[in-house]
Amino acid sequence: MPNLQLATLTAEIEANVRRALQEDVGSGDITAQLIPAERLAKASVISRDAAVIAGTAWVDAVFRQVDPRVAVHWQVVDGDRVQPDQILFHLEGPARSLLTGERSALNFLQMLSGVATKAQHYADKVTGTQVQLLDTRKTLPGLRMAQKYAVTCGGCHNHRIGLFDAFLIKENHIAASGGIAEAISAARKIALGKPVEIEVENLAELRQALDAGADIVMLDELSLEDMREAVAINAGRAKLEASGGINDQTLRVVAETGVDYISIGALTKDVKAVDLSMRLSL
Missing domain, CATH: 3.20.20.70 (Aldolase class I)
Known part of the structure; x- marks a missing residue:
């Protein structure tokens, strides 16, 4: 059975993110306009749960598409197991852009990490056997490749x-x-x-x-x-x-x-x- 590699998903990631930003930002983030355009900010994203991380490339793509001036500094990589209150990444850039990209970025990361965490839960249960645990086509419409990639981050x-x-x-x-x-x-x-x-x-x-x-x-x-x-x-x-x-x-x-x-x-x-x-x- 195949296992998806991140390098093969570049076009898919960009397309996923374009659709998500069109859905969320549409013609523009009117609330972010409350903040002066020149104001810079920093942000940190933490996990409140124990989890297995998946979806870092989707987060990168969100902020790249929102504003290439935003810098993303990762403290973890896909497949890492993290604990509650652990910092996952830091952001630096225009405050408007950090807030505009926040929801789409976290939506991808929380969902794909949820898949990886579930996969790890099952994979741990068959440690020491020769069996391979497989996903199915029961995926979110439009996000199959993303979810199948996340499955591999969790060891399935x-x-x-x-x-x-x-x-x-x-x-x-x-x-x-x-x-x-x-x-x-x-x-x-x-x-x-x-x-x-x-x-x-x-x-x-x-x-x-x-x-x-x-x-x-x-x-x-x-x-x-x-x-x-x-x-x-x-x-x-x-x-x-x-x-x-x-x-x-x-x-x-x-x-x-x-x-x-x-x-x-x-x-x-x-x-x-x-x-x-x-x-x-x-």
């Missing part, structure tokens, strides 16, 4: 990015295609070289998927006993991914069945933003 991994880079053949696809073997065969003809993953709901379907040459088989809500048997039946022929109904209490025991991957929608859809605060000084 990316599933496919979208509908274009890998097959994920689920129950309805199988029914409409005429069966498991038929669906996998058709996928090979449509996009040779793209990974083919198929969902199964029992061991009989697993055997069909393996015989048809699936690259990855998703075990949808199988019991622990059936997962263990699936690993034995598979014998390394394909990668096995556990999915469905996996939570804090069951994650470790599922990892210990020997599956290769566990996909968890909560990495990106059930996220609590990290509490951040900016303190301005003139």
Whole structure:
């Protein structure tokens, strides 16, 4: 499974930030105009929560687009674990610009750090096993690449990015295609070289998927006993991914069945933003 690298996201970051600033600033920050244009200021941003940091490049882009005169001095990097009241970065520049960029910058940082913190919470639970924890497509519209990057900052991994880079053949696809073997065969003809993953709901379907040459088989809500048997039946022929109904209490025991991957929608859809605060000084 791929893991997004920050260097590949430059255009995406700039586009995310342009949209956010258009939404927030629009035709101009009328409240910031209360402050004399020539007034300079400094600010510090702290975390009020224990967290894993993600999103520094989005913050940089916000202030670069608002006013390139603003200097951002980071005290942390993406992937760092921080404690409550820890300073994350300092700002210097025109007071108007610091205040205009504040909300958009903190929105990106608090949301993406929330994703990274959630990912780290799950990754810590499977330390010592061979399993990789994967995100899903259950992301905020327009921010998928950002959230998937944040997942990697927390020590988890990316599933496919979208509908274009890998097959994920689920129950309805199988029914409409005429069966498991038929669906996998058709996928090979449509996009040779793209990974083919198929969902199964029992061991009989697993055997069909393996015989048809699936690259990855998703075990949808199988019991622990059936997962263990699936690993034995598979014998390394394909990668096995556990999915469905996996939570804090069951994650470790599922990892210990020997599956290769566990996909968890909560990495990106059930996220609590990290509490951040900016303190301005003139």
